[in-house]
Amino acid sequence: MSDLAQARAAKEHLAAEVGERDGVVGIGLERLPDGYGVRVNVRDAxxxxQVPATVDGVDVRIVVVGTIRAEG
Incomplete structure (x- = not known):
């Protein structure tokens, strides 16, 4: 179980590590049944x-969302 402060620190660490990689479209925090985790939205499998399942002991949930485009 990770608290909010641990999840925030893990998010910053993960963003520095994989945030600029091709295919990573978003990194955020996520409320879990037993605390907090990091959610990473990616374009494809x-x-x-390329994204680890945990960072600094905090769970990472990876979600394939496809390509994100602005409307208009």
Missing amino acids: HAAE
Whole structure:
């Protein structure tokens, strides 16, 4: 179980590590049943393989969301 402060620190660490990689479209925090975790939105399965399942003991949930485009 990770508290909010731990999840925030893990998010910053993960953002520095993978935030600029091709296919990573967003990194945020997520409320879990037993605390907090990090959520990483990726474009495809290849990008998902590049993201670790945990960071500093905090769970990471990887979600394939596809390509994000602005409307208009």
